[in-house]
Amino acid sequence: MRRRPARVLLYAGMLGAGLVTAFPFFWMLSTSLKSEAEATSFPPSVFPVEWLFTNYADAWHAAPFGRYFLNSAIMAVGQVGLGLVTSSLAAYALARIRVPGRGIIFAALLATLVIPPEVTLIPNYIAMQRLGWYNTYLALIIPFGASVFNVFLLRQAFLQLPGELYEAAVLDGCGHLRFLLRFAIPLSRPALAIIALLTAIRAWNDFQWPLIVTDSPDLRPIQVGLTIFRSDVSTNFQLLMAGSMMAVLPVVVLFLFTQRQFIQGIARSGIRG
């Protein structure tokens, strides 16, 4: 039905953009397998002459990556767990409970979205010092334990639950908390999964905040560890790329397995990190 040349152009555009998108990932992988001599030769080779998988072991031992990964995992799990609890409760209250001033609370939450993180950074740093949370997991978890976006997303899901369900449950003597745990949460699993995913990936990729509230390798998450690794290995680019691959891999794998929910979640909520 359509003219052929137009189709060819569309495919060319799609492929061209794909190549530009994929190139850095390919380059990271390719460099991570090269020898030091090959990585620092010019002009660079496209594929490694010899595939040195040992670079990964070398990179792993050159810095406390295991610890960095553990810290990032603790941070992600903590933020997801706390975030799911706080946003479920708040979203349920906004969607289903007759709370006086609900409209004002909703509008106030909406208004907080215009506050950029740069504005809150310095006072929050001071707050961590004063609370004695500096260099603890508390600093990495608690401030991100609730998100307005998550509350909105879940509220939307709770609003879509059929009203008769709640009325029937009340007749059986079911209160709000029990209704939330027994019905609202199990029925909103897709929305909760999106929130958990977005929160986990955000936590894994966070950099500026952990950089300023941690100063020991025992607490540093992977992104901060990676920038320190860069100064440590300086010109061993193959090790730096191997380290970057390791830092990226968990999230990429998670994304590939959950891409459908993930992309829907982004399209719906428009979160831009």
Add this chain to the structure above:
Amino acid sequence: MRRAQRRREAVQGYLFLAPALLIIGAFHVWPALYVLYMSLFRWDILQGAFLGLRNYQHLLVDPDFLRSLVLTLVYAVGTVPLEMAAGLGLALILHQRLRLRGLFRLLYFLPYVTSQVAVALVWGWVFNPSYGAANGLLAAVGAPIQRWLLEPGGIIAPDAPPSLALTAIMFVTAWYYLGFHAVVFLSGLTSIPTELTDAARIDGAAGFRLFRYITFPLLSPTTYFLLLIATIGATTSFNLIYVMGGGGQAFGCAGNPLGTTQVAALFVFDRFWCQTELGYASAAAFTLGLVVLALSALNGRFFSRRVVYAA
């Protein structure tokens, strides 16, 4: 009886809201007010003398701060239209029934889930002046090699922003957010009722005219939404610029080379973290917050009249 029940329900509602409101209030709203308080003091490591508005007076004549605002503007103007136009183009392509489009959508989106630190390190390596792939490409086509992230010279005029370093960072920024825009635009495109485009086709609209008079206007809520968050995002952008701004070599506190990549968010971080002038940095942060607020309001005013909502 009923009244007591209502009251009990209200109390329960507030209890449900309390944890989220407490965290958002304590770590999101309160600091936005406290930063204003801090900006009125000399505040190095500890709180010092009350200065009134003197930090702000200094800011307004601080060439580094003024330059950082100009660079932020340049960065936003150089990235937002590019990533939005390219994202829309990709969304239009993905909207056609092409083979493998699901796979490509996945690929385009990949940068957005990868950490900005890792992305910045990889691109820093691509732009490495001695061994980088970018120079490899230039050498292959016989063009003079560049210093990329270490080059303070401007691409338009030697002394005018953006420097080649900032331009390279802007390119990476557009690369990073491209897929995000494509995905959100695509979801906007799929929500346009097909009856409308079909009706326009019957009336003889096709190709660019169909896009110009039907698709694009109906897409305007999405466009407006993306423009707003992309502008705010670009104005407060930090990670990519910080990690790449040191020429891919060291921490980029000052936003090397020669400060030509020190946008406002980096200026704030430099004064706060590297110079420990917390009061002064707070004044800069608060000003940046006001700029973001003004941009959001301006965006809203300018575009609210042009947004078309499909019934």
